[in-house]
Structures are given as structure tokens and as C-alpha cells.
Amino acid sequence: MPTAVLETVADYIGQARVLLQDTVPDYRYTDAELLAGFNFGITEAYNLRFDIFVGLGATSSRVPRFTPALPYYPAVDTTPVNFPVQYRIALVFYTIGHAQLRDDENDQDQRAVAFKAMFRQQLGVQ
Amino acid sequence: MASVEIARLITNLQLRLPGALANAMQTEMFVVMDKFFKSSNIWREDITFEVAGQDPPNTTYTITPAGSSLINKLLWIYDVTDTTVVSPPQVMGGMRIPGEIVLSLQPAENRVYQATVVLTVTDPTQRDGYVEFPDWILSKYRDVIEDGVLGRMMSQPNKPYTNLPLAQFHTRQFTSGVSTARVDAKTQNVYGAQTWRYPQTFAVYRQRRGGF
Numbered sequence: 001m002p003t004a005v006l007e008t009v010a011d012y013i014g015q016a017r018v019l020l021q022d023t024v025p026d027y028r029y030t031d032a033e034l035l036a037g038f039n040f041g042i043t044e045a046y047n048l049r050f051d052i053f054v055g056l057g058a059t060s061s062r063v064p065r066f067t068p069a070l071p072y073y074p075a076v077d078t079t080p081v082n083f084p085v086q087y088r089i090a091l092v093f094y095t096i097g098h099a100q101l102r103d104d105e106n107d108q109d110q111r112a113v114a115f116k117a118m119f120r121q122q123l124g125v126q
Numbered sequence: 127m128a129s130v131e132i133a134r135l136i137t138n139l140q141l142r143l144p145g146a147l148a149n150a151m152q153t154e155m156f157v158v159m160d161k162f163f164k165s166s167n168i169w170r171e172d173i174t175f176e177v178a179g180q181d182p183p184n185t186t187y188t189i190t191p192a193g194s195s196l197i198n199k200l201l202w203i204y205d206v207t208d209t210t211v212v213s214p215p216q217v218m219g220g221m222r223i224p225g226e227i228v229l230s231l232q233p234a235e236n237r238v239y240q241a242t243v244v245l246t247v248t249d250p251t252q253r254d255g256y257v258e259f260p261d262w263i264l265s266k267y268r269d270v271i272e273d274g275v276l277g278r279m280m281s282q283p284n285k286p287y288t289n290l291p292l293a294q295f296h297t298r299q300f301t302s303g304v305s306t307a308r309v310d311a312k313t314q315n316v317y318g319a320q321t322w323r324y325p326q327t328f329a330v331y332r333q334r335r336g337g338f
Contacts, residue, residue, distance in 0.1 A: 051147055054147070054153060124144075124285060124287075125285075
């Protein structure tokens with residue numbers, strides 16, 4: 001039973017599909033495309049908010065926690081995503097924004113930019 | 127360290143740092159505590175070590191503190207071989223490398239010396255990731271530690287809790303609190319006490335004997 005929202009990779013991709021209105025197969029955006037955006041979001045979060053990842057790479061709680069590892073998720077499955085609860089929705093926004101960047105309609109471009117901005121805003125980056 | 131005390135501190139910090147993460151606060155807290163102890167000299171420990179009479183001059187005596195801590199300064203050394211002496215004589219020595227004592231004058235016979243050293247924090251931290259130091263220091267200087275962590279956290283660039291004016295304010299409060307702690311250490315927490323006493327080793331006369 002889930003104890004919090006957006007716990008696994010599948011949760012993030014599933015929520016992104018809801019906002020993309022792409023929940024019925026055959027999907028407009030493939031799992032691989034959305035997963036790539038999700039991992040790019042992790043990388044971007046690592047760049048903007050390094051403190052989120054402090055402690056994630058520690059093998060023991062008594063080892064100094066200044067060796068953060070950049071997580072990578074290779075498949076859309078039930079692998080838990082180790083990310084602070086209050087910032088998880090930001091990854092959904094980035095995944096959506098990245099997916100919509102590939103479209104060349106003007107309104108999609110605007111939505112892509114808006115979702116990327118929401119990603120930064122949600123992370124609290126000025 | 128009592129988890130209740132730490133939980134209260136972290137809760138207070140999170141109220142003032144929207145979006146701050148525990149790991150980031152733990153990291154800054156380590157730096158704050160290190161600065162606090164090095165500047166205030168409040169954390170002290172007495173460590174006894176034996177000196178053999180036949181040791182050559184400039185012999186190095188290695189001392190290690192009891193818990194997870196690092197020796198920062200040497201305050202003084204006393205000769206505590208004779209436990210019946212009320213005012214043990216002071217011994218001169220130095221510590222070029224923290225933890226390694228070299229005596230100015232090597233004794234002719236076996237002696238037991240007690241070195242009082244100032245400590246600071248070190249790795250590894252506790253199992254929950256928080257830096258380790260005596261409980262009473264957090265209880266007594268909670269507000270000072272809180273100001274220190276707030277100052278450092280708020281000075282981080284591009285964070286939801288970044289606030290440079292408040293960072294300066296809290297850092298000033300922290301510096302003031304460290305000064306208070308330094309005085310407390312000198313007066314050994316006695317209210318209104320003078321920080322200096324006439325060296326008792328020079329006290330030849332006693333009042334009880336009418337000055338003779």
C-alpha cells in the first residue's frame with residue numbers, strides 16, 4: 001500500500017500521462033520518451049538543488065554524507081524513487097515539459113516552457 | 127545526543143527555512159558546531175597520561191579524547207601523581223600537533239600528568255547523521271546553535287530560504303552567542319565570577335597560619 005504520493009518511477013510516468021492526456025494505448029508519448037525526460041529532470045534538479053541529493057549516496061549513516069550519487073532509472077517499473085516528498089511534483093512537471101518540447105505547435109511550446117518554469121518554481125529556485 | 131533535543135532544534139529550523147532538507151541542515155550544523163567549539167573553548171576534557179622518568183627530552187606523548195571528538199587546543203597540564211595534593215603543580219608543555227604533547231621539562235621520576243584540552247567535533251557522525259557532542263551544550267546554547275545554522279542556511283544561494291539580510295542578522299547573533307559561551311567557559315558557568323585567579327602554586331602563605 002503506498003504511503004505517499006509519487007513513490008515509484010511508474011507513478012511519475014503515470015501522473016505525467018494524466019496531465020498529457022495520454023493514458024490510452026497506443027500512447028502518443030512512449031515510455032522511453034517520458035522516462036528520458038524524467039531522468040533529465042533528475043539531472044536538472046541535481047544541478048539546481050544539490051542539497052536534495054546530499055546523503056543519497058551514503059552506504060552507512062556514519063559515513064560522511066558528502067558523496068551524493070546522481071540516480072538513474074532505466075525502466076518504467078516499481079523502482080522506488082528516493083526524492084523528497086515536497087519536491088516530487090516538480091519531476092512530473094519537468095517530464096511533461098520535456099515531452100512537449102518535441103511538438104512544434106505554438107501552444108505546445110508555450111505549455112512546455114510553462115511546465116519547465118513550474119519545475120524551477122516548485123524546486124524553489126529563483 | 128538526546129533525540130528529543132535535536133528534534134526540537136530541527137523543527138524550529140524548518141519553521142524558518144521553508145523547503146529546507148534535513149541532510150542539508152545536518153551538513154551546515156557540523157560546520158556551525160565546529161566553529162562554535164573552536165571559538166568558545168567550551169568543550170573540554172581532562173586526559174591523564176603517564177610520563178616515565180627515563181624518557182628522553184622532547185618525548186611525544188599521544189593523548190586521545192574519550193568519545194568521537196577532535197583535540198583543538200591544550201589549555202594546561204597538571205602533575206596529579208600525588209592525589210593528596212590540593213593544588214597540584216602546573217607543568218609546562220606544548221602541542222605542536224593536536225593530540226601530541228611535548229613537555230618543556232622532562233621529570234626525573236615517573237609521574238602522572240593530566241592535560242586539559244579543548245575539543246571540537248569530528249566524523250563519523252551519529253547513526254542518524256547528526257554531529258556528536260555533549261547533550262548539555264545543546265540544551266544551554268540551543269538558541270546560539272539555531273542562529274548559526276539559520277545564518278549559514280539563509281546565505282546559501284538560489285534556495286527557497288535564501289535571505290541575505292536575515293543571514294547577516296543570524297550570523298551576528300551567533301557570533302555574539304559564541305562570545306558569551308567563551309566567557310562562560312572562562313568563568314566555569316559561575317555568575318559574576320572573575321576569570322583570573324592568583325596562581326595557587328605561588329601561594330606560599332595561608333591565612334589560617336596567620337601569614338607564617
